Each structure stands twice: as C-alpha cells, then as structure tokens.
Amino acid sequence: MDSLISVRSWREAERAGEILLSAVAGMASVVTLDLLRRTLENAVHTPGVPVGLREVLEQVRLGMDDDPYDV
8 A cells, every 4th residue: 555655556545445444344463553554644644645545545544443343
C-alpha cells in the first residue's frame, strides 16, 4: 500500500485498500497493524490522494479499531 501511494498509483492503492477491508478484522499481528497504521497516517498527508482512496483508507482504519471478539 505504501509503495502504491508513494508512486501515486491511486487505482491500485484503492483496490489494495478494498482487499484490506475484508482482511483487517482478522489481523492479530501487532507489527502488521502498526505498519498499516503508519501507512494510513502517511497517506493522509500525501498530496493528491483522491477522495475515493481516502474513504477506503478511513474504512480500513475504522476496521482496525473494531474489536474482532465483540459479537
């Protein structure tokens, strides 16, 4: 994701974000989640990120905050 954003491959980054949406709830690795949080934070400060990609990234961020054990 970070690489796609850094080269401004917006369409591919949005696709990757959509894939992450379905996977993020099951992520348990602290390292992975920390890297993803940093990537999302960097994306927010990257000029030119399209609105659609920002929305997908925000949904991923919110999914990371959900408790997977809260049923």
